[in-house]
Each structure stands twice: as structure tokens, then as C-alpha cells.
Amino acid sequence: MSERRYKKLKTAPQLKKLLEQHYLAAKYFHLGKPIAWVTSGAPVEIVRALDIFPVYPENYGALCGARGASAAMCQVAEARVYSPDLCAYARSSVGMMSDAKHAPLGGLPRPDLLITCGNICGTVLKWYEAAARHYHAPLFILDTPFIHADDGEPTAHAIAYVAAQLEELIAFLEKQTRRKLSKEKLLATAMLSSEAVSLWCDVREFCRARPSPLNAPDLFLNMAPIVTLRGTKECAQFYRALKEEIAERVARQVSALPEEKYRLVWDNIAIWHHLYRFYNHFVDYGACFVTDTYTGGWAMRMNDQGDPIHAFARTYTQVFLNQSLRVRVRDMADLITRFDVDGFVMHSNRSCKPYSVGQYDIRRIVTEQTGKPGLVIEADHSDPRSYDDETIRARIQTFMEGLR
Amino acid sequence: MKNKIGYLCTYVPEEIIHAAGFLPVRIAPSTTPPTRADAHLQSYTCCLARSCLDQALAGRLNDLAGVVFAHTCDTMQGLADIWRESFPNLFVETVVGPVALNSPHAQKYLVAELRRFVAALEQHFDVRVTEDALRASIRIYNTRRRALADFYARRAEFSAVQWFNVMNKALTTPPEAISDRRSATSNQQSAIENQKSKIGVVLVGATIDEPTLPQILDDLGARIVADDFCNGARYFDTLVAEEGDPIEAIAARELTRATCPCKHRALDDRAERLLKLVKDNRADGVIFYHKKFCDPHAWDYPPLAAALDREKIPHLLLEVEQVAPVGQTRVRVEAFLEMLSEG
Ligand code: SF4
Ligand code: SF4
Numbered sequence: 001m002s003e004r005r006y007k008k009l010k011t012a013p014q015l016k017k018l019l020e021q022h023y024l025a026a027k028y029f030h031l032g033k034p035i036a037w038v039t040s041g042a043p044v045e046i047v048r049a050l051d052i053f054p055v056y057p058e059n060y061g062a063l064c065g066a067r068g069a070s071a072a073m074c075q076v077a078e079a080r081v082y083s084p085d086l087c088a089y090a091r092s093s094v095g096m097m098s099d100a101k102h103a104p105l106g107g108l109p110r111p112d113l114l115i116t117c118g119n120i121c122g123t124v125l126k127w128y129e130a131a132a133r134h135y136h137a138p139l140f141i142l143d144t145p146f147i148h149a150d151d152g153e154p155t156a157h158a159i160a161y162v163a164a165q166l167e168e169l170i171a172f173l174e175k176q177t178r179r180k181l182s183k184e185k186l187l188a189t190a191m192l193s194s195e196a197v198s199l200w201c202d203v204r205e206f207c208r209a210r211p212s213p214l215n216a217p218d219l220f221l222n223m224a225p226i227v228t229l230r231g232t233k234e235c236a237q238f239y240r241a242l243k244e245e246i247a248e249r250v251a252r253q254v255s256a257l258p259e260e261k262y263r264l265v266w267d268n269i270a271i272w273h274h275l276y277r278f279y280n281h282f283v284d285y286g287a288c289f290v291t292d293t294y295t296g297g298w299a300m301r302m303n304d305q306g307d308p309i310h311a312f313a314r315t316y317t318q319v320f321l322n323q324s325l326r327v328r329v330r331d332m333a334d335l336i337t338r339f340d341v342d343g344f345v346m347h348s349n350r351s352c353k354p355y356s357v358g359q360y361d362i363r364r365i366v367t368e369q370t371g372k373p374g375l376v377i378e379a380d381h382s383d384p385r386s387y388d389d390e391t392i393r394a395r396i397q398t399f400m401e402g403l404r
Numbered sequence: 405m406k407n408k409i410g411y412l413c414t415y416v417p418e419e420i421i422h423a424a425g426f427l428p429v430r431i432a433p434s435t436t437p438p439t440r441a442d443a444h445l446q447s448y449t450c451c452l453a454r455s456c457l458d459q460a461l462a463g464r465l466n467d468l469a470g471v472v473f474a475h476t477c478d479t480m481q482g483l484a485d486i487w488r489e490s491f492p493n494l495f496v497e498t499v500v501g502p503v504a505l506n507s508p509h510a511q512k513y514l515v516a517e518l519r520r521f522v523a524a525l526e527q528h529f530d531v532r533v534t535e536d537a538l539r540a541s542i543r544i545y546n547t548r549r550r551a552l553a554d555f556y557a558r559r560a561e562f563s564a565v566q567w568f569n570v571m572n573k574a575l576t577t578p579p580e581a582i583s584d585r586r587s588a589t590s591n592q593q594s595a596i597e598n599q600k601s602k603i604g605v606v607l608v609g610a611t612i613d614e615p616t617l618p619q620i621l622d623d624l625g626a627r628i629v630a631d632d633f634c635n636g637a638r639y640f641d642t643l644v645a646e647e648g649d650p651i652e653a654i655a656a657r658e659l660t661r662a663t664c665p666c667k668h669r670a671l672d673d674r675a676e677r678l679l680k681l682v683k684d685n686r687a688d689g690v691i692f693y694h695k696k697f698c699d700p701h702a703w704d705y706p707p708l709a710a711a712l713d714r715e716k717i718p719h720l721l722l723e724v725e726q727v728a729p730v731g732q733t734r735v736r737v738e739a740f741l742e743m744l745s746e747g
Contacts, residue, residue, distance in 0.1 A: 081709060081721075083702035085448065118503055122478045125503060125668055126703035132671055133707060141668055143504035145513070146475055148484065157516030161502070164509040325485035350448040353699065357482025360444050361489050378446070 006215050006256045006283060009222075011242050018238055019224055026055050027109050034112040034177060037131060039124045040227050041319050042117040042142065043166065043312050045193050048231045049186040050173050052113065056228045057127070060096070060108050061089025065272030065382030069104045074383055076102075087351040088383035090127040097134045111137045113176055115169070119144040119322040121354040140172050144317045152327040154317045162313035187308060193231040199239035200226050206246045207290045208339050211255030212263065213246050216289030217279050218256065220270040223295040261286030262403055265335050267293045267362075268347035268355050273384035281393055282345075285400040291339045293332060297321065325358045329365050336370045342403050343373045351380050375399040406469035412456055412483075414575075414639045415474035415501055415664070417518060417654050419545050422579065423537040424525045426469060430575035430635065431456045433613045435727050444486050445479075450697045451726040452611060453483045461490065469529070470495030472521075475503075476666040477700050495528045497521060505659050505669040514655040522651070538650035548579045549640035555588040556637065562589070564618035564628050571636055572613070603744050604629035606681050608708070609693035610701055611635045616728035617693060620737050629685035632678065638662045665700035674704055675711035682717055688744040690719040691737070718744060 009015075026035065033053040038044055040058045047054045064070045070088055076095035078084050084091075093108075100107025114137050116128035125141065132139040142165055145158040154162075170181050203222070207214050214222075222242060229235035248254075264282070266289045271278045282289070297320050320331065336344065344366065346359045363374040377395060379387050409421050410431040418428040433455030440461035441454040459465055471491075473484040475498055488496040499521050502510040522533050552574055559567050570588050582588045603626040607617075611634050621628060631637050642661040645653040662677055663669045682690060690712055694701050705721065712719045720740040722733060 081706045083705070083723075085697050086699060086702055122476075122481075122503075122666060123699060123703075126665070126700065129668065129671060130703070130707070139671070141504040141507070143502055143507060143510075145500045145502070145517070146481055146498075148498050148500065155517070155520060157513055157520070158500070160516075161507075161509050161513035164512075165504070165507060168508070325482070325489065348446055350446070353449070353478040354481065356446060357449060357479055358485055360446070361486050365489070 006258065006288075007254065009218065009242070009245060011238070011245050014238060014241060015222060015225070018229065018234060022228055023105055026053060027105070035109050036113040036115055037108070037111040037128070037137075038115045039117050039120060039128070041119040041144075041316060041321070042115050043169075043316050045186060045189040045231045045312070046166070046170060046173065046181070047115065049189045050177055050179055050181055052173065052177060054228075055108055055111070057093045057108060057131075058089050059224060059228050060104075061092050061382055062224075062270075062272050064092045064096075064104055065089075065384075066275060067104050068273060068384070070273060070382040071385055073099075073103060074385075085350075087121075087123045087127075087353075088380055089351065090123050090130075092382065093127065094130055097131065111135055113137060113173070114139040115142065116140070117142040117144060117316065119316055119319045121321065121352070123353075138172075138176065140169055142166070142169060142316075144322060146322055146324075147317065147327075148324045150324070150326045152318060152323050152330075154314065158317060159310070159313050162317050163309050166309050166312055183308070189231040190308060190312075192233060192236050196226060196230050196236045196239050199236065199243050201296075203239070203243050203246050204291060204296055206243075206250050209250045209253075210263075210340070211253065211257070211260035212288050212290040213249035213254060213256055214290075215256040215279065215283075216266045216292055217270070217275050219289075219292055219295040220275070226295075255288075257283055257286060257288045259286050260288045262343075262400070263288055263290045263339065263341040265289065265291055265293070265332065265339065265341050265344040266347070267332065267344060267359065268349045269294055269352060269381040271347060271379050271387070272382050274387060274389070277389065278392070281396045282400075285396075287400060287403075289345070290341060291335050293320065293328070293335065321354050325362060328358065329362050329369070332362060332366050333369050336366070336372050341372065343375070343399070345399075346374060346376045347381070348376050348378045349381050350378070350386065351383065373399070373402060406467055408468050409495070410465060410468045410471045411473070412452070412471075413474045413476055413480065414634050415476060415658060416472045416499060417521070417658070418579075419538060419541040419644065419650070419654055420518065420522055420525070420533065421472065422541040422544070424522075424529065424531050424533045426529075427578055428472075429468075431459070431465065431471070432572065432576075432611070432635075433726065434459055435614050437726065444490065445483070448697050449479045449483075450610075450695045451724075452613070452695060452698075453479050455726060457483060457487065457490070460487070468494070470497070472496075473498040475500040476664060477698070479697075479699075495525075497524050501658060503667055505663065505667050510659055511652075511655055514658060515652055518651050518655055535650055538654075539646070542644045542646060542650055542653065544579045546643045546646065548574065548582045549643055551582050551584045551588050552640040554585040556640070558585065559629075560627065564621040564626070565615050567628055568612065568615045568618040571633075571639075575635055575639070603627065603689075603741055604685060604687045605744075606678070606685065606687045606690045607631040607633065607636070607693050608678065608690060609633055610695055610698050612693060614727055616730055616733060617691075617722070617737070620728075620730070620734050623734075624738055624741050626737075626741055629687045630681040632662065632674075632681065634664060638664065665704040672707070672711070675708055678708055679711060679715060679717075682712075682715075688718070688747070689740065690717060691740070692719060692721045694721065694723045696723050696725050718747065
């Protein structure tokens with residue numbers, strides 16, 4: 001396995017510990033709290049406020065990818081007639097369900113409840129249906145209508161629909177836990193969540209500095225608590241420490257790379273199985289990914305004004321994977337200008353169709369609008385079997401030489 | 405003025421388009437390999453998306469005044485936006501219906517979304533969609549659905565290719581053209597009794613768009629006794645109520661018609677329906693006719709296959725890119741049918 005070739009963070013051990021504790025707690029120390037499997041885009045604040053322990057199969061999918069365990073887990077699913085063309089996070093999860101013994105960390109804990117939110121893709125519906133059949137656990141579907149509008153605004157009826165379902169979700173969870181949701185606790189959780197998210201936004205904004213204090217893999221790794229722990233004190237605490245460290249790097253003009261010669265934007269989920277090797281190909285050219293479209297996906301902010309259910313409905317319906325191609329173009333062009341980059345790289349991720357379908361058009365339009373070149377790389381975020389390092393390196397070489 | 409509006413998926417409310425003065429026509433994938441679509445859609449998207457876009461880019465859909473999408477799968481969702489970028493002057497809309505059909509709020513939401521769609525049509529084309537026009541369109545489409553159901557009830561008299569032709573013609577012709585079983589089969593040669601047909605199969609999949617498989621079934625003497633295609637029985641299996649508010653009625657039908665795997669009504673309703681289709685029609689087996697890279701159907705295959713296994717109902721999976729490869733498909737279907745006739 002390749003090593004990273006850019007600066008380590010002092011907070012890295014803290015991050016490692018935080019995530020280890022999370023998985024340990026999920027498995028052994030959830031202290032009688034019911035376990036809910038939730039999707040990355042589910043309104044976890046409601047879940048936490050009811051003292052339910054949320055577990056993230058998508059994050060587990062990334063973990064399988066990073067530990068090189070995806071292919072084996074996917075093969076288990078494929079032997080059970082799941083198509084190899086399905087999302088590899090979901091496939092490895094299905095593999096884990098039927099063969100937890102051989103899965104990393106001995107598999108995820110069995111869910112008491114399943115909550116799937118369609119704001120990221122259609123896969124999570126089917127994936128959670130499969131989990132519901134396997135574990136005979138009750139399934140709640142939060143249906144967040146896709147936004148095709150150019151301005152990214154959901155329709156009023158979509159918001160009303162989502163808000164009504166959130167009330168229903170609360171009733172469902174109250175019934176399952178035989179507990180009443182305390183509005184104060186919900187608000188407090190939402191505020192903790194917002195705090196972490198805005199600290200994380202600040203960290204990402206720091207990368208506008210030249211040289212950038214972070215490279216994309218740092219962003220990918222440090223995003224994990226936002227996904228799996230938002231709404232907890234530990235999470236906010238971690239981001240305070242991280243922000244402090246990055247602020248210091250910026251003040252002292254510490255660069256993530258040995259020497260930053262080029263600045264790039266990354267689009268789509270990380271290539272977990274070749275995390276260092278892949279991004280090192282860019283380090284070879286002194287190219288730093290100073291920002292990306294992915295780790296900002298959780299950059300939603302709640303506020304304490306108005307009805308919290310309404311705020312949740314809006315926030316969770318507007319996540320970027322629930323937005324049209326035009327909004328994606330707008331966001332990418334915005335990153336290009338604000339982070340002052342030389343070009344962008346798009347990972348056409350055969351696992352993730354909602355993120356990838358449309359990328360060819362986005363690339364063309366963004367280049368037309370900004371004059372910055374874009375490279376598309378065909379790969380998969382967690383299944384390494386279709387990854388071809390030689391071809392990819394050749395494509396990167398051509399692209400980087402074009403930038404000179 | 406162009407008077408046709410295209411759609412790809414039968415969740416698009418054709419009555420509304422019709423009531424606005426347009427003829428809704430289904431855009432179906434062709435048998436020509438796509439070339440132009442490669443610049444827009446990755447190789448891991450289904451042939452339905454790629455072929456339909458390809459035809460549009462080749463100028464073969466220039467007689468359409470617009471294209472309307474229904475929210476279904478991730479590929480279709482992306483395709484709708486790509487279509488809009490490729491044809492900026494065309495009316496391109498998506499009706500974003502609910503996914504959770506079992507939600508107590510789905511009907512109210514869908515009604516509002518359909519009214520938004522009505523308003524979008526009215527505004528873009530400067531037309532009025534009146535309640536009377538909607539009611540008239542609902543009646544016309546119900547008549548067509550009844551005629552297809554009636555034809556279907558007697559499909560034993562027809563070959564599989566005839567069945568295919570009737571179903572595929574239906575969704576591209578004016579609805580008035582099919583008002584009873586006779587008109588449904590008007591372009592078919594005499595409806596000869598299909599003597600050889602002994603084995604009955606149920607076909608399952610997204611859509612069926614070219615007659616290779618029906619032809620093979622005919623050649624081998626098997627009958628299609630039921631299907632679960634978007635452009636098959638799922639299209640006509642439920643009618644729109646002719647009383648009450650027409651938009652509410654259209655919404656109600658969308659929520660109650662046989663479920664597409666992109667939607668959720670209950671965990672096992674597709675499996676239950678499939679078992680019922682097999683039993684009611686005394687089918688000998690099931691053929692899954694899937695498109696490569698079609699996620700929703702690929703996801704439903706393992707539980708459906710397991711449900712069939714539990715009931716000891718034999719099944720076969722055919723995964724097709726665009727046109728079923730004749731030789732290979734024939735060999736596999738033949739082996740399957742032999743197994744059925746021995747069973
Ligand atoms: S399809 Fe994409 S968004 Fe959905 S679970 Fe897989 S990686 Fe995540
Ligand atoms: S449901 Fe399947 S066949 Fe239909 S557009 Fe989506 S992927 Fe293609």
C-alpha cells in the first residue's frame with residue numbers, strides 16, 4: 001500500500017480514536033439504545049434526540065473500500081445473485097449481511113430500525129429494502145422529491161410533503177422507542193450539528209489560501225465525523241481542534257504538499273481503495289486538490305429560527321445530490337472561482353449513478369463558462385476490480401502536461 | 405405547430421398532455437447502436453436512456469414539441485437534465501412523483517405536483533387544460549386501457565410477436581385508434597390459434613422494445629401468459645376514476661397501479677403480484693428480461709427469484725444490452741423451456 005506524500009495532521013490520532021470509538025460503541029457499548037441504520041442524508045438529529053444509536057452503512061462501505069475488503073464483500077453479494085453493476089457500497093453491505101464473520105470489524109451491528117432518505121440516490125431505497133427483508137426490521141422511507149428547478153429551490157408542495165413525513169418519522173420513532181421526543185433536545189442536537197457543520201465549512205474555506213493547507217484525501221478522511229457523528233458534542237469538539245490546526249497552518253503558510261504548483265477541484269466520491277496511490281499521481285506534478293464537490297455535501301446549516309421541522313425539511317431536501325445538473329454546474333463554477341484553481345477532475349464513478357450521470361455535460365459547460373479544463377476518470381469508489389492504474393496514470397499525465 | 409409530446413416512462417400522465425391538445429407518444433429505444441449519446445452518458449447507463457437520447461441527438465425526434473419525464477431511477481433523473489441541456493428550446497419537464505407510494509401524504513403531494521405540471525404546460529404552450537378536457541381524455545385513455553386488457557384476456561389466440569406488436573403500437577398511436585380488442589389487433593394478420601403453444605411463461609422487466617424474445621418464444625412454441633413490463637400489463641392494469649376531480653383521479657391511479665421497482669408500496673408487493681400472475685395464469689415459469697445497468701430491476705431480482713424458488717417456480721434471467729443476441733438467447737430459452745416441459 002502506498003503512503004501519503006503530504007503533511008500529516010496533528011489531529012489525525014484524535015480522528016482515528018473518535019471513529020474507532022464510534023464503531024466500538026455501535027457494536028458493544030450502545031447501552032441498550034436501539035440501533036438504527038441510517039443513510040448519510042437522513043435527518044439524524046431526530047434519531048439522536050430520541051436516544052437511538054445511528055449507524056452508517058455508507059460509511060462502512062467506504063471503510064471496506066479503504067481496507068481493501070470491498071471486492072471480497074461484493075463477491076459474497078454477487079454469489080447471492082446481486083448484480084455486479086450495483087453500487088459497491090450497497091453490494092458490500094449486502095455481502096456483509098450474509099457473511100459478517102469475514103467482514104471488517106466483524107460487520108455492522110444488527111439494526112433494530114432502518115431509516116432511508118432518498119435525497120442522495122435511488123439505491124438507498126433498494127438497499128434498505130434488502131436490509132429490511134434480511135433483518136426483519138421496520139423500515140421508514142423519507143421521500144425527498146428531486147429538485148429539477150434551475151435555482152435549486154424545492155417546490156412548496158415538496159417541502160410540505162417532506163415536513164409531513166418528518167412528523168410521521170417522529171411518531172414512528174416514538175412508537176418504536178416508547179419515548180417522547182423532546183423539542184429542546186432536538187433543538188440542542190440540531191445546534192450541535194450546525195456547529196460542527198459550520199466549523200467544517202470554515203476548515204474547507206481555509207483551503208482558499210495559497211498554498212492550500214489540505215489536500216483532497218485530508219478532506220475525505222476528516223469528513224467522516226460530519227457524516228457519522230454530527231449532532232454529538234465529540235463531533236463539534238473534534239472540528240474545533242481541526243479548525244485550530246488548519247488556521248495555524250494557514251497563518252504559517254504551511255502547504256499540504258511539499259510544493260503546490262497546481263490547484264484542482266475534485267468531483268465525486270473518493271477512490272477509497274487507492275486513496276494514496278491515486279492522489280499521489282497528482283502529487284507527482286505538485287497538484288493539490290484544494291476543494292471538492294463531495295465533502296461540502298453536508299455543509300447544511302440549521303438555524304434556530306422558525307419551525308425546526310420546516311427547517312429540516314428544506315435542508316434535507318436541498319442536499320446537492322438532490323439537485324439538478326444546472327445547480328451542479330453553478331456550484332462547480334463557483335468553487336473554481338473562489339478557490340482560484342487551474343482545472344478540475346471528475347471521477348466518473350460506476351457505482352454512483354446520481355453523482356456521475358451528467359458529468360460529461362457538466363464538464364463541457366463548466367469549461368465553457370470558466371475556461372478551466374476538466375479531466376474525467378472512469379473508476380469506482382470502493383470496488384477496485386475495474387480500476388486500471390496504468391490507464392489512469394496515462395490520462396493524468398496528458399491532462400497535467402496540458403496544464404503547463 | 406408540432407402536436408406530439410414524447411415520454412419514456414408510463415408514469416407520465418398522458419391524460420394531462422392529451423387534454424392540453426397534444427398527442428403523447430412513447431419514445432422507445434431503437435435497435436441501432438447509439439453513437440452520439442456516448443458524449444453524454446457513461447457506458448454504465450442502460451440502453452434505454454442511451455438509445456432514446458441518441459435518437460433525439462440524431463434529429464429523429466424533431467417532430468416533438470416536448471419531452472416529459474417521470475421521476476423513476478437515477479439514470480432517468482440525470483437523463484432529464486441532459487436532455488434539457490441538449491435541447492434548450494424544447495419543452496422538457498419532469499413530473500417528480502412520490503417514491504413512497506405508501507406514505508399517507510403521497511396523494512396530496514402528487515396532486516400538487518400534477519397541478520404544477522398542468523401549469524407548466526399551460527404557460528409554455530399558451531393553452532388551457534380544462535376539467536372537461538381532462539375528463540374527456542381520461543375516458544379516451546380508459547377506453548384504450550380496457551381494450552388492451554380485453555385483448556390481453558384473449559392473448560392465447562395470438563402469437564408472442566403479435567402480442568409484442570399490439571403493445572408497442574398502442575403507446576405510439578392516437579388513443580382513439582384503439583377502442584376495442586378488434587382495433588387493438590387491426591394490423592395483425594388473422595389471429596390464428598397458436599396451436600403449438602403449450603408452455604406458458606410470465607415475462608418480467610422494465611420494458612420490452614424489440615421482438616427477438618417473443619420471436620424465439622413463438623419459434624419454440626411457448627406462450628406469454630402474463631407480463632410485468634412498464635409498457636406491458638403495468639400500463640393498462642388500473643383505470644383512472646371517471647368521477648370526481650380529474651387530477652385527484654389521475655394521482656390515485658399512479659399510486660395504486662402495479663408497482664415499478666423504482667417505487668415503494670410494500671416490501672413484498674412485487675413478489676406477491678408475480679406469484680399471483682404465475683398462479684392465476686397457470687404459468688410454467690418466469691423469464692426475467694432485464695436491461696444491463698438497470699439498477700432498480702437488478703435490485704428486485706434476488707428477492708423475486710427467492711420468492712419463486714420458495715414456490716418451486718422455475719425462472720430464467722436474461723440480461724440484455726440493447727438487442728437480445730439471437731443465437732445465445734435462443735439456446736438459453738430453449739434449455740429453459742425443455743426443463744419446464746420435463747418438470
Ligand atoms: S449510489 Fe451513490 S449516493 Fe447512493 S449509496 Fe451508492 S455511492 Fe451513495
Ligand atoms: S428503470 Fe431501468 S430501464 Fe428504466 S431508465 Fe432506469 S435504468 Fe433504464
